[in-house]
Amino acid sequence: MGDAERNIVEVVRADINLTQLKRNMDFIRKSLKPGVKLMTVVKGDSYGHGLIPISRAVEAWGSDCLGVVRLTEAASLREAGIKLPIVMLAPLMPAQAEAAINLDISPMLDNDIMAAELDKYAGIKGKKVNVHIKINTGLNRYGILPEAALDFILSIKDKYKNLYVEGIYTHFRDPELNRDFTEGQIKSFRDVLSKLSEAGVCPPVAHSSASGGILMYPEAQFDMVRVGILLYGLEYVTGRKLLPQSLQPVISIKSNVIKIREIKEGEHGGYGDKFIAHRDSRLAIIAAGYGDGISRGWKEVLIGGRRAPIVNYSMDGIVADITGLQESIREYDEVVLAGRQGDESISWDEVCRGINVEVDEQLQRITKRVPKNYYYEF
């Protein structure tokens, strides 16, 4: 049963603003050339925003397809009744071919072994399977080399009648920080497309850009872009600040003051000797800890619209020093760990700098016991 149906109010929670998600999606669509398709990448539980609710939302708003990297993600989407095409962006193993066909996904393809397996099961089920050929232009994870593309596609078309080569794509290694290298990748991808076109076998959907590409290389939109972190109003390379003002985060983490404690100079706050009061102090114990994904290095919280330093951590409770903040702070007051409160805000950028981690990784650390609360602004 989902958290919503259980109807339990949890202290620490993730608020997810679907109105902002829609704004972000509209903004990204408007920044694309006419006719460019949009793949919404929903891997990693939609970057921690919830696989099914986000996928349902973007399906309703006209996303052309979804991108995932695990069969379990694709299976969850199909179980939830989502009908959009699902592109599998990471390689499958032969043992996964049958399930891939059953789930009607469009796998990436970069070798003959998987081509044969997919073709075999597609034949057995009487289906045609759409595949996207991956070209390795320098990331050096998956994909075939540019010079092998033409022969590979010709041989697929020749040998595997149940495969339809719908897409061809590449992925950038360092689009935000390395323009020369990325332009080299774009050129090498473009050369492949020309060669395939000359031979009359260019797949209809070419794509190369993820978030960094969308932001920085409008010439590399081709027929589709694959949007991940940008849709969620966030960016990589903390501090690079490429993000347009219109794109705003969708997820906030909130909790509540669960206890207020006055202690004397020299007394402790929480486990060990991490915090010893150097003056008479007022502490707020907040229901959030590394059991929720709130790790050491998360430096401040917002209470009563003001910043308070976190002075100790544990699995379930953090200790914030609110000495000198408003006397009006009370038990059960709202606390913001990431997001806005009044005129103050704690950005994901700030949080991730403190922990020294990229934002997509941090979002994966928010744990399952933190319920997601979806809302529309009104």
Ligand SMILES: *Cc1c(COP(=O)(O)O)cnc(C)c1O
């Ligand atoms: C994760 C992923 C994306 C989305 O990346 P963002 O930079 O978050 O937009 C796009 N393409 C591939 C192949 C991916 O693995």
